[in-house]
Amino acid sequence: MALNRKIAFIDLTTGQTRTEPIPLDWRRKYIGGRGLDAYLLYTHCPAQADPLGPENVLLISAGLLVGTLASASARTHIMAKSPLTGLLGSANMGGFFAPELRWAGFDHLVIRGRAEKPVYLYLHNGEIEIRRAENLWGAGVYDTQDLLRRELNDPETQILCIGQAGENLVRFANVMTGRKNAGGRTGMGAVMGAKNLKAVACRGTQSIAIRYPQEALEYNKQIIDQVVSTKVSQIMQRWGTGFIFGVTNTTGLVRCRNFQYNQLPNSEDIECENLDKVSIGLDGCFGCQVHCRHRYIIPEGPYAGTYAQGPEYTSQGAFGAEVGCRSLNTVLVGNHLVNDYGMDTLEVGSMMAWAMELFEKGILTEKDTGGLRLAWGDDEAVIELVKRIAFRRDIGDILAEGPLRAAERIGPQSLPYLIHVKGMSNLHSDERPTPALALNIAVSSRGADHLRGRPAIDLYNLPLPVLERVYRNPDGYTGPLTNRYSEYEGKPRMVQWQELVYMAVDSLGVCKYHTVFLSPNHPQFQEFARLIYLNTGLEFGEKEIWDIAERCYTIERLFNLREGMTRKDDWLPDRYFDEPTRLGLPVARGKCIDREKFRAMLDEYYRLHGWDENGVPTPETLARLGIAEPKPAA
Amino acid sequence: MGKKILITDPEKCTGCRLCEIVCSVKHDGVSNPALARIHVVKWDNEGFYLPMRCQQCREAPCLAVCPKGAISRNEALDCVQIDYERCIGCKLCVQACPFGAMGWDAERGRVFKCDLCQGDPQCVRFCDMKAVDYVEADRLGCVRMREAGEQYSALLRRFGRG
Numbered sequence: 001m002a003l004n005r006k007i008a009f010i011d012l013t014t015g016q017t018r019t020e021p022i023p024l025d026w027r028r029k030y031i032g033g034r035g036l037d038a039y040l041l042y043t044h045c046p047a048q049a050d051p052l053g054p055e056n057v058l059l060i061s062a063g064l065l066v067g068t069l070a071s072a073s074a075r076t077h078i079m080a081k082s083p084l085t086g087l088l089g090s091a092n093m094g095g096f097f098a099p100e101l102r103w104a105g106f107d108h109l110v111i112r113g114r115a116e117k118p119v120y121l122y123l124h125n126g127e128i129e130i131r132r133a134e135n136l137w138g139a140g141v142y143d144t145q146d147l148l149r150r151e152l153n154d155p156e157t158q159i160l161c162i163g164q165a166g167e168n169l170v171r172f173a174n175v176m177t178g179r180k181n182a183g184g185r186t187g188m189g190a191v192m193g194a195k196n197l198k199a200v201a202c203r204g205t206q207s208i209a210i211r212y213p214q215e216a217l218e219y220n221k222q223i224i225d226q227v228v229s230t231k232v233s234q235i236m237q238r239w240g241t242g243f244i245f246g247v248t249n250t251t252g253l254v255r256c257r258n259f260q261y262n263q264l265p266n267s268e269d270i271e272c273e274n275l276d277k278v279s280i281g282l283d284g285c286f287g288c289q290v291h292c293r294h295r296y297i298i299p300e301g302p303y304a305g306t307y308a309q310g311p312e313y314t315s316q317g318a319f320g321a322e323v324g325c326r327s328l329n330t331v332l333v334g335n336h337l338v339n340d341y342g343m344d345t346l347e348v349g350s351m352m353a354w355a356m357e358l359f360e361k362g363i364l365t366e367k368d369t370g371g372l373r374l375a376w377g378d379d380e381a382v383i384e385l386v387k388r389i390a391f392r393r394d395i396g397d398i399l400a401e402g403p404l405r406a407a408e409r410i411g412p413q414s415l416p417y418l419i420h421v422k423g424m425s426n427l428h429s430d431e432r433p434t435p436a437l438a439l440n441i442a443v444s445s446r447g448a449d450h451l452r453g454r455p456a457i458d459l460y461n462l463p464l465p466v467l468e469r470v471y472r473n474p475d476g477y478t479g480p481l482t483n484r485y486s487e488y489e490g491k492p493r494m495v496q497w498q499e500l501v502y503m504a505v506d507s508l509g510v511c512k513y514h515t516v517f518l519s520p521n522h523p524q525f526q527e528f529a530r531l532i533y534l535n536t537g538l539e540f541g542e543k544e545i546w547d548i549a550e551r552c553y554t555i556e557r558l559f560n561l562r563e564g565m566t567r568k569d570d571w572l573p574d575r576y577f578d579e580p581t582r583l584g585l586p587v588a589r590g591k592c593i594d595r596e597k598f599r600a601m602l603d604e605y606y607r608l609h610g611w612d613e614n615g616v617p618t619p620e621t622l623a624r625l626g627i628a629e630p631k632p633a634a
Numbered sequence: 635m636g637k638k639i640l641i642t643d644p645e646k647c648t649g650c651r652l653c654e655i656v657c658s659v660k661h662d663g664v665s666n667p668a669l670a671r672i673h674v675v676k677w678d679n680e681g682f683y684l685p686m687r688c689q690q691c692r693e694a695p696c697l698a699v700c701p702k703g704a705i706s707r708n709e710a711l712d713c714v715q716i717d718y719e720r721c722i723g724c725k726l727c728v729q730a731c732p733f734g735a736m737g738w739d740a741e742r743g744r745v746f747k748c749d750l751c752q753g754d755p756q757c758v759r760f761c762d763m764k765a766v767d768y769v770e771a772d773r774l775g776c777v778r779m780r781e782a783g784e785q786y787s788a789l790l791r792r793f794g795r796g
């Protein structure tokens with residue numbers, strides 16, 4: 001059954017492991033994946049734990065529908081207290097690790113303690129082994145997986161691992177599987193590094209019984225047809241996510257030169273159409289017919305001939321617009337390096353762009369950078385900087401600390417240039433013309449981030465009835481909705497709704513491109529209910545899934561409040577309010593966020609979640625959601 | 635209508651393994667690649683993916699080694715099939731298949747192989763890339779020629795006719 005996978009408790013200090021069944025009650029309250037991880041972190045991680053200490057709890061999980069007949073049920077979720085923000089750490093990745101974890105018999109791993117020497121975990125058909133990994137320490141992400149498959153003598157083994165960045169405790173080191181699937185955000189790789197845990201390898205041949213196989217097969221076909229019938233999926237099937245860079249850059253929604261411009265002119269070389277020159281085909285995650293990324297070979301320079309995957313639109317931002325570069329090769333190499341060293345491409349791009357602006361302003365000089373001139377658009381400097389961050393060399397050692405710690409070391413004059421929320425950098429997008437998107441990054445439970453609640457379909461200026469169909473369900477919302485992306489009214493609802501639909505897919509282990517992210521016509525609560533039923537036999541109404549998502553999102557909130565977050569942290573950097581955009585189409589030019597209206601959006605957003613004016617869940621909300629833990633002090 | 639055959643094209647495969655899962659669900663009601671009749675062999679360091687499955691051989695080694703005559707050819711479907719009434723589970727066929735296409739289900743103690751889903755192959759139905767395809771045998775040449783011709787003609791159109 002899809003419900004008989006186990007939870008494993010692994011203590012790396014003592015070497016003890018224990019497996020237990022997952023109570024049905026947990027499924028009904030948290031589903032699985034990210035939702036259940038949130039509950040586990042809140043209850044297992046001691047308050048004020050040192051994120052890099054043995055007391056931090058690392059959770060690795062596969063969502064409830066992973067490996068089943070639910071389109072793109074591929075996702076691994078990773079959670080811990082974040083060494084980057086000191087708040088909730090959470091990352092999510094595709095690939096083939098999560099289904100293999102389930103075939104090996106497990107859904108959730110709860111890892112504590114710290115191994116004395118480097119180790120890796122080997123999970124196979126219900127067994128857990130803690131094995132020595134000294135020989136792997138120092139290897140990049142690609143080599144680590146290679147070496148392990150050879151050691152285990154099984155090319156079918158799926159591996160989640162860290163690269164050198166995780167070992168070096170770069171605070172935004174990620175967790176990787178395959179060539180490019182990255183559990184990218186909030187520094188989960190550094191948590192692994194601090195635990196001396198190099199990798200988790202798994203291999204399994206245990207069947208996941210599908211409750212109603214024939215119906216599930218037919219329904220999945222219907223869902224796939226629904227997903228691939230939309231324009232946006234068809235574009236992605238052909239071009240990958242790189243197309244998003246092109247359309248947002250044309251409008252003027254892309255951060256350029258840190259935050260000085262909102263568009264990179266003359267960007268042809270790094271546009272997705274150009275990837276065709278280097279692509280050898282597209283690549284899909286488990287069970288996915290959208291296959292949104294390329295397999296490519298680096299065409300020239302010192303890395304010529306290297307095989308890598310991507311680059312996604314985030315890397316076009318990180319190694320293109322943000323740092324003012326315009327070279328496809330730089331994007332390809334930069335993307336390859338962050339994936340092999342195991343670092344968050346978004347954070348790397350932002351930290352580099354920030355350093356470059358500081359260099360331009362004279363706040364950093366060659367004395368601070370070990371002689372490296374950080375000039376906009378200098379391709380070589382960018383690639384060199386990536387390496388210095390991964391190996392913590394001179395200026396790289398400072399940047400590897402992440403936004404707030406780096407600013408502390410450089411000095412307060414560097415702070416105004418930082419584009420971060422809660423100590424995590426934003427991706428390369430510029431939300432000044434789009435209040436809804438701006439609200440999303442300000443309130444996201446893991447710091448500035450689009451994958452927590454971005455109402456991306458707001459960018460389409462869709463007809464109101466389409467938005468109503470999406471955003472009034474499934475709880476019968478009757479408040480305002482507006483369909484122009486420059487407006488403020490009704491946007492908090494969009495953000496809240498997206499937060500909950502993303503919580504639901506993250507708990508099911510399904511990819512966001514298969515729900516309402518880039519298309520209003522993709523599956524959502526109603527379809528989720530049917531998918532859960534046919535695959536597992538569990539019956540949920542769409543409103544019940546909504547309530548579960550609300551419960552889990554509120555628990556993430558409680559975790560953050562317990563660790564010291566306040567309303568002040570749900571806020572944007574001053575530049576969003578004070579510096580109007582300079583480029584782009586008329587809808588995007590001359591825009592900045594209005595402080596008062598933004599404040600009102602924030603109030604409304606809290607109200608929708610049932611949180612008080614400080615963003616603290618009210619006793620009624622806690623009672624309604626059945627969250628038993630005591631409310632932490634505000 | 636001519637007989638159909640199952641063909642695979644690694645150039646088109648994105649490596650998603652959906653074909654494996656729909657296969658095991660269709661036949662056994664479970665998600666488990668170990669029970670799938672199709673398997674995507676991956677060279678992850680090069681990004682090369684090759685879906686492998688039974689070739690439905692004309693001179694089938696599995697058929698030849700079976701001491702019980704449990705394996706036969708279904709000529710209408712152009713398919714090598716197992717008669718479980720006769721099968722004694724000796725696994726000689728598993729060892730004889732040069733493609734590894736005869737599987738062994740340890741739990742149920744029986745061999746298994748691709749049965750072309752009795753003419754409606756689910757791997758083909760679900761693969762949007764048509765990296766696995768089910769085509770009329772006498773038109774196969776035609777299909778491949780057209781695909782190859784498309785690349786050639788694109789070049790011709792781009793660089794003139796010489």
Ligand code: SF4
Pocket residue numbers: 072074094095283284285286288289290291292293511512513
């Ligand atoms: S859309 Fe892309 S990321 Fe999502 S499952 Fe498919 S290939 Fe993976």
Ligand code: SF4
Pocket residue numbers: 646647648649650651652653654674685757760761762763764765766
């Ligand atoms: S479904 Fe098609 S694209 Fe996916 S692995 Fe199978 S053959 Fe390849």
